[in-house]
Amino acid sequence: MSVWDGIVGQEPTVNLLKSVVASPGSGRDDIAQSWLICGPPGSGRSNLARAFAAALISPDQGLSDQPTRVTSQVLAGSHPDVTILSTNKVTIGIDQVRDLIVTSEQMPTTAPWRVIIIEDVDRMLERTTNVLLKEIEEPAPHTIWLLCAPSAQDVLPTIRSRTRVVNLAVPSNTAVADFLIRQEGVDRATALKAARLAQGHIGVARLYATDRQVLADRDELVIGLLGLRRSSDAIILAGRMVDDAKSQAARAVEGQVARAESEFRQVNGLGTDERIPPALRGAYHALGGKDEVRRRTTRLTRDVLDRYLNILASVYRDVCVLQNQADETAGLVNLENRPAITDLSVRLTRRAAIDRLETIATARRRLAGNGSPLLVFEALFCRLLVSDR
Structure with missing residues (x-):
């Protein structure tokens, strides 16, 4: 399949980038060298950047049904002319x-180009952005910069004004479901439910479709929220x-370490149970080092908590939909909990429902500011209590 087949629900943008790559010779005068790819979490902005990079440097422009060695390397993050900066830090x-x-x-x-991808460029402090600014404004003749951020407003105007901005849409439930069926082999009912609950977030939809425990944790959170009384x-x-x-x-990091160790053995021609040679032990053990595992686990824990905040917000979003009699047009995210959400929509005023969405947004800012997760969620749930009227 082509490099674009893994991009979900972004046909207009994909067509635009295909035309850029296919421009006569894709020469220095035919292509912008600094790009800002914007899209909400889960829209696939990093995947789009990799696909664009692969199309730019692959002889077949990434269009072949059978991926070339070049495109496979780019998508795997191992091509020597494509550098990807991602971070697990704040x-x-x-x-x-x-x-x-x-x-x-x-x-x-x-390759004809050196491509630099910076994921989450919005995580740069201003002084760091200033270091990057001159390179974005006047790139080396052979270099293309692909910056990724949730929105153009999350990036300093000095960077924004010097890049070509591409905005991604939130993928439709149907597009996400079709992707899950194609990539994960799940049935349509499971795929549609996962897409609806994920609200356009492709990575979360994949989790819901393939990990029963994650889906059970989500159900438990929604039921717990709707049952709050004291x-x-x-x-x-x-x-x-x-x-x-x-x-x-912890489960996710354990899986990541296991995959990294397996790949390490394959690359170095070692069997599953074969002893690691002394010269390679340092690099092998670093894959699952305590400090690295602890850092990854802390970051992923905050990512899960951020997803929980989205789940909480989806409940009050559904309340607002019912209060405004818009369920036939907007639909409910939490269809399985419709009776309890209907009851909550009666018990809350419209203002109170909106206030709770703002309370969740406040909790998100506190969590992003390294607030204690337990204290943030205790305060949040106490604020979400509904007194009987």
């Missing part, structure tokens, strides 16, 4: 950007949610 460091700039000045080794309920639910998030993150 911010991207200034030294990381300086290293990228040095790389960007080097001639490509085999402060003690709020405290218990907060503790359970934080524990569940830690467990999910």
